[in-house]
Amino acid sequence: MDDLREKLFYEQKNGYDLIDTAERVRCEDYCAEYIRFLNNSRTEREAVKNAIAEAEAQGFVEYVPGMALKAGDKVYQNNRGKALTLAVIGKKSLAEGAVIAGAHVDAPRLDLKQVTMYETDEMCYFRTHYYGGIKKYQWVTIPLELHGVAALRDGSTVEITLGREKDEPKFVITDLLPHLAADQMKKTMAEGITGEGLNILIGSAPYADDGKDRVKLAVMSLLNDLYGITEEDFLSAELEAVPAFDVCEIGIDRSMIGGYGHDDRVCAYAELKAIFDVENPERTCVCILADKEEIGSEGVSGMQSAAFDTFMEDLCEAQGVALRRCFEKSFCISADVTNAYDPLFPEVSEKRSDSKINYGMGICKFTGARGKSGSSDASAEVVGHLRRLFAQEGVVWQMAELGKVDQGGGGTIAKFMAKRNIDTIDAGVPVLSMHAPFELVAKFDCYMTYKGVLAAYAEK
Numbered sequence: 288m289d290d291l292r293e294k295l296f297y298e299q300k301n302g303y304d305l306i307d308t309a310e311r312v313r314c315e316d317y318c319a320e321y322i323r324f325l326n327n328s329r330t331e332r333e334a335v336k337n338a339i340a341e342a343e344a345q346g347f348v349e350y351v352p353g354m355a356l357k358a359g360d361k362v363y364q365n366n367r368g369k370a371l372t373l374a375v376i377g378k379k380s381l382a383e384g385a386v387i388a389g390a391h392v393d394a395p396r397l398d399l400k401q402v403t404m405y406e407t408d409e410m411c412y413f414r415t416h417y418y419g420g421i422k423k424y425q426w427v428t429i430p431l432e433l434h435g436v437a438a439l440r441d442g443s444t445v446e447i448t449l450g451r452e453k454d455e456p457k458f459v460i461t462d463l464l465p466h467l468a469a470d471q472m473k474k475t476m477a478e479g480i481t482g483e484g485l486n487i488l489i490g491s492a493p494y495a496d497d498g499k500d501r502v503k504l505a506v507m508s509l510l511n512d513l514y515g516i517t518e519e520d521f522l523s524a525e526l527e528a529v530p531a532f533d534v535c536e537i538g539i540d541r542s543m544i545g546g547y548g549h550d551d552r553v554c555a556y557a558e559l560k561a562i563f564d565v566e567n568p569e570r571t572c573v574c575i576l577a578d579k580e581e582i583g584s585e586g587v588s589g590m591q592s593a594a595f596d597t598f599m600e601d602l603c604e605a606q607g608v609a610l611r612r613c614f615e616k617s618f619c620i621s622a623d624v625t626n627a628y629d630p631l632f633p634e635v636s637e638k639r640s641d642s643k644i645n646y647g648m649g650i651c652k653f654t655g656a657r658g659k660s661g662s663s664d665a666s667a668e669v670v671g672h673l674r675r676l677f678a679q680e681g682v683v684w685q686m687a688e689l690g691k692v693d694q695g696g697g698g699t700i701a702k703f704m705a706k707r708n709i710d711t712i713d714a715g716v717p718v719l720s721m722h723a724p725f726e727l728v729a730k731f732d733c734y735m736t737y738k739g740v741l742a743a744y745a746e747k
C-alpha cells in the first residue's frame with residue numbers, strides 16, 4: 288500500500304530533505320551575493336544601475352539599433368534608467384520564439400510630493416504620497432533613507448542619496464505615544480495612520496537669524512550645500528523614502544533573509560544570475576527588470592510600455608522575423624513573489640494550495656481576485672512544460688495560490704505578457720510580510736527560483 292501511495296499520491300517535501308551538502312553550499316553562496324545586491328539596490332533606478340554594471344562585467348553590451356547579432360551575443364536595453372531588458376541571442380531563429388523571464392524592480396515606498404517641504408512649530412518635514420500597496424501604520428517609527436534624482440532647469444540631473452551610509456543621518460515619521468493614543472487606538476488599522484499623515488521629519492535646528500521658517504531655511508541651505516538644489520528643484524524631482532534597514536540573515540539557523548524590497552528584486556536577481564549563467568542557449572533568452580508593477584505596470588517604464596516590444600522587434604528584424612511570429616512561439620515566466628503561508632495568520636490561507644517557505648519556487652497558475660478576475664490563468668500545457676523542465680534540472684517547486692478564495696487577490700505583469708500573445712506563467716519566491724518595510728524570504732526558495740529560471744533558459 289505504501290508503494291501504491293508513493294506512486295499515486297502527490298506529496299510535498301521540505302526542500303532541505305531534497306538537497307545535498309554541495310547544493311546547500313551553492314545556495315548559501317548564491318544568497319550571499321543576493322544580499323549584497325539587494326542592500327545596494329534600494330530603488331528601481333539603483334537596481335537597474337547595479338544590474339547593468341554586473342551585466343557589463345559578464346560581457347553584455349548596450350544594444351544599438353541596427354547592430355549585427357549572432358548566436359551567443361549578449362545585449363541589453365536600458366529604458367530611461369528605470370527598467371532593463373537583457374538578451375542572450377540563441378542558436379535558433381527568433382521565429383521559434385524566445386524564452387523570457389520578467390520581474391519588477393520597483394517596490395512599495397513613500398515618494399516625496401512635488402511641493403514637499405514645510406515647517407510647522409519649528410520642525411521641518413517632507414510631505415509624501417505613498418507608492419504601491421502599503422499598510423500605512425508599518426511606515427512610522429522606522430528609520431528611513433532618501434534616494435532619487437532631481438532634474439534641474441539647466442538640463443542636468445543631480446543624484447540624491449542620504450541615509451544609506453553608516454555615518455549619514457536617517458529620517459523618521461513619528462507616531463503617538465500610547466499614553467495619549469486612546470482615540471487613535473479605537474480607529475481601524477487603515478485609519479489609525481493616514482496617507483496625508485505620512486510626513487517625514489527632516490530637521491529641527493533653526494537658522495541663526497530672525498524671521499519665519501528658520502528650520503526650513505537651515506535644512507534647505509544644508510541641502511543646497513550638499514546637492515546645489517533649491518526648493519523649486521523638488522518640483523522636478525523623484526525622491527523615494529525607503530526603509531533604512533540593512534538586509535540581513537534571519538533565524539538562529541540563518542535560513543532566511545530579511546530586508547526591504549524582496550518583492551520583486553529577489554526574482555529580478557534570480558533572473559539576472561540565470562541569464563549570466565546560461566551557456567549557448569537554443570532559443571534567445573530575455574530577462575526583464577520592469578518598473579511600475581506595483582502601480583499596475585503603467586507608464587513608459589512599465590510592462591505595458593512599447594519599450595519592450597521595440598527592443599524585441601529590433602532583435603527580430605535583424606533576423607528577418609516578424610515580432611508577432613516570435614511572440615506567439617515564446618514562453619514567459621512572470622517571475623514575481625507569491626504569498627507564503629504564515630502560521631500566525633492561518634485564517635486567510637488554504638493550506639493545501641498556498642506556498643510554504645522552504646518548499647521551493649512557487650508556481651502560480653493564476654492570480655487575480657474573486658473568480659480569478661484580472662488573471663491571465665496559464666494553460667495546463669504551460670504548467671506541464673515547466674514541470675518537465677524542472678524535473679530535468681532538479682528544481683524544487685510547489686504550487687502557489689494567493690490565499691483563500693475570495694480573501695483578496697493581486698496581479699503581476701503576467702497578463703500584459705499574455706496580452707502580447709506570449710504563453711505566460713507566474714512563478715517566484717514565497718514571501719512573508721509582503722509589502723512591509725522589512726520582508727522575509729527563505730534562502731532555499733531564492734536559490735530554487737534562480738535554478739528554475741535557469742532551467743527555462745537552458746531548456747532542452
Ligand code: MN
Pocket residue numbers: 391550551580623624
Ligand atoms: Mn511583485
Ligand code: MN
Pocket residue numbers: 550581722
Ligand atoms: Mn508587490
